[in-house]
Amino acid sequence: MSYELVAGLETHIELSTKTKIFCNCTTEFGGEPNTHCCPICIGLPGTLPKLNKNVVKYAVKAGLATNCSIRNISKMDRKNYVYPDLPKAYQISQFDKPLCENGYISLSTGKNINITRIHIEEDAGKLVHQRGDTYIDYNRGGVPLVEIVTEPDFRSIDEVVEYIEKLRLIMKYIGVSDVKMQEGSLRCDVNISVRKYGDNDLGIRTEIKNMNSLSFIAKAMEYEFNRQIDIIENGGIIEQETRRYNSDLNITESMRKKEDADDYRYFRDPDLVTISIMDEQIQQIKNELPELPSVKLKRFVEDYNLPIQDAELLVKYKKVAEYFEEACIKIENHKVVSNFILSQIFRTLSTETEKEDFNILIPPSYLNELVKLTETKKINSSLARITLEKMLETGKPLSEFITEKHLQGIDENTLKSICEKAVLANEKAVNEYLNGKEKAFGSIIGYIMKETKGNADAALATEIIKTIIS
Amino acid sequence: MITRDDILKIAKLSKLSIEDEEIEALTKDMAEIIQFADTINTAVEDENMEFDNISNIINAFHEDEVIESFDSDLILKNRDGGEDGYFLVKRRSVN
Ligand SMILES: [Zn+2]
Numbered sequence: 411m412s413y414e415l416v417a418g419l420e421t422h423i424e425l426s427t428k429t430k431i432f433c434n435c436t437t438e439f440g441g442e443p444n445t446h447c448c449p450i451c452i453g454l455p456g457t458l459p460k461l462n463k464n465v466v467k468y469a470v471k472a473g474l475a476t477n478c479s480i481r482n483i484s485k486m487d488r489k490n491y492v493y494p495d496l497p498k499a500y501q502i503s504q505f506d507k508p509l510c511e512n513g514y515i516s517l518s519t520g521k522n523i524n525i526t527r528i529h530i531e532e533d534a535g536k537l538v539h540q541r542g543d544t545y546i547d548y549n550r551g552g553v554p555l556v557e558i559v560t561e562p563d564f565r566s567i568d569e570v571v572e573y574i575e576k577l578r579l580i581m582k583y584i585g586v587s588d589v590k591m592q593e594g595s596l597r598c599d600v601n602i603s604v605r606k607y608g609d610n611d612l613g614i615r616t617e618i619k620n621m622n623s624l625s626f627i628a629k630a631m632e633y634e635f636n637r638q639i640d641i642i643e644n645g646g647i648i649e650q651e652t653r654r655y656n657s658d659l660n661i662t663e664s665m666r667k668k669e670d671a672d673d674y675r676y677f678r679d680p681d682l683v684t685i686s687i688m689d690e691q692i693q694q695i696k697n698e699l700p701e702l703p704s705v706k707l708k709r710f711v712e713d714y715n716l717p718i719q720d721a722e723l724l725v726k727y728k729k730v731a732e733y734f735e736e737a738c739i740k741i742e743n744h745k746v747v748s749n750f751i752l753s754q755i756f757r758t759l760s761t762e763t764e765k766e767d768f769n770i771l772i773p774p775s776y777l778n779e780l781v782k783l784t785e786t787k788k789i790n791s792s793l794a795r796i797t798l799e800k801m802l803e804t805g806k807p808l809s810e811f812i813t814e815k816h817l818q819g820i821d822e823n824t825l826k827s828i829c830e831k832a833v834l835a836n837e838k839a840v841n842e843y844l845n846g847k848e849k850a851f852g853s854i855i856g857y858i859m860k861e862t863k864g865n866a867d868a869a870l871a872t873e874i875i876k877t878i879i880s
Numbered sequence: 881m882i883t884r885d886d887i888l889k890i891a892k893l894s895k896l897s898i899e900d901e902e903i904e905a906l907t908k909d910m911a912e913i914i915q916f917a918d919t920i921n922t923a924v925e926d927e928n929m930e931f932d933n934i935s936n937i938i939n940a941f942h943e944d945e946v947i948e949s950f951d952s953d954l955i956l957k958n959r960d961g962g963e964d965g966y967f968l969v970k971r972r973s974v975n
Contacts, residue, residue: 428946429944432942434946434947435946435947435949436946436949442952442965443966444952444955444966445949445952447949447950447952447955448950449950461942462941462942463943466941490893492895543969543971544968545962545963545964545966545967545969546968547965547966547967675893682940683937683939684937684938684939685938
């Protein structure tokens with residue numbers, strides 16, 4: 411009997427406002443412990459929290475970018491629970507009137523993952539376990555979060571991974587979060603259950619808490635999916651509970667059962683006044699939104715005639731996408747520009763962060779110039795490649811490396827005699843090629859490029875050699 | 881109706897220990913408090929008016945500009961234990 415996976419996601423994303431959600435302390439990551447704190451964010455009695463204007467604005471942006479409707483009237487509530495990272499013994503969050511509701515994100519298959527709600531809340535402090543004791547740093551306490559809750563719409567781990575990647579990219583594009591998973595600014599709780607294919611009822615679900623790596627999420631879901639199937643196949647019943655992923659053992663383990671489920675006793679925070687957002691303000695924020703990744707992707711494929719895989723790689727990094735567009739001005743074959751970026755330039759940027767920052771020495775206009783020369787056939791592709799390499803190393807424009815002599819190219823007669831020389835010098839390769847080993851041809855061309863310092867027209871040389879040896 | 885179980889649940893959530901003989905009196909008191917709240921609720925005439933927002937103030941925001949945080953010595957002044965700028969979580973005996 412085969413089983414279907416059913417999952418829903420709660421994603422916490424730290425907003426990149428300058429200050430915390432209810433006070434003017436900095437949200438900067440790190441710092442000496444308890445140095446980004448004030449009486450409000452360590453929860454001293456008698457203090458009065460005041461909501462950060464930009465938190466509302468950023469959350470509305472996040473909502474609009476994920477197709478949510480925005481509430482005109484909203485409020486803050488207290489979620490009561492006792493834990494040392496929460497100095498007030500309640501978290502200020504939103505209960506029944508979240509800022510954003512009923513959105514969705516479309517996956518590449520065309521399937522929509524429905525977003526139930528997006529609300530704003532404060533992050534908790536950080537617990538540090540040392541020598542058997544637990545210490546608290548409240549620097550992170552009060553950093554603004556949005557919590558994005560989906561319907562149980564996921565049917566595979568791949569869908570979950572794609573959703574998180576899409577969500578991350580959207581948040582990065584609209585500039586509301588740096589979404590650095592390793593720094594915990596994007597964390598996920600996954601609700602997961604299984605059912606037999608064809609069943610309409612949902613199975614009993616477990617929740618895996620607080621994961622901040624895509625590979626952990628995938629592994630935890632895989633483990634949990636199989637664990638639940640095993641229980642059912644052995645005649646057992648799934649217990650509704652909260653679990654955590656243990657990455658050392660690659661298993662999920664029980665944290666607490668349903669019987670001691672939390673009773674948060676939500677009620678309105680009387681210290682915080684009603685949030686009111688007019689339609690005109692929502693429209694204004696909407697107008698400020700940049701082009702979203704899904705729209706850009708579609709445009710890159712249609713307007714620049716790029717294969718979808720190439721367009722995806724360019725759009726994945728906002729700065730790369732911008733660079734590409736500038737380098738494409740008055741170019742006919744945009745694929746050439748994309749190829750230079752995705753192969754040669756990306757090779758110099760080994761990490762994701764380097765690609766995201768895209769700090770390369772040459773401006774897009776330099777690449778544009780180079781591609782124009784190849785389009786007018788003034789230089790061939792191997793010379794272009796060598797030149798780009800020098801440009802990337804030095805930051806200098808191509809006029810430093812391409813001389814008049816290059817632009818005149820090699821006349822056909824000269825090329826012909828070099829080709830003859832190449833055939834004689836590469837007897838072995840020629841024979842191999844003639845015996846059907848296509849690859850051997852490359853080394854003959856390589857010889858010619860070496861002889862001409864990359865100046866020869868490879869297509870023409872190929873033609874000449876084939877006439878000589880056939 | 882407030883029941884004995886409700887009182888025990890609230891006591892647990894509030895981390896209070898209650899003696900058996902206190903439960904009956906607490907149940908009665910709590911019922912009276914709830915009834916008082918119900919009475920006030922019936923006094924709210926306008927259905928559209930939110931009881932918990934009687935002041936009708938909206939949108940009191942702070943601007944997103946950093947103000948220097950407090951000196952950590954002041955933040956940590958009342959701590960009991962702890963070192964290197966951290967608060968210490970008191971160990972609790974499991975009950
Ligand atoms: Zn503060």
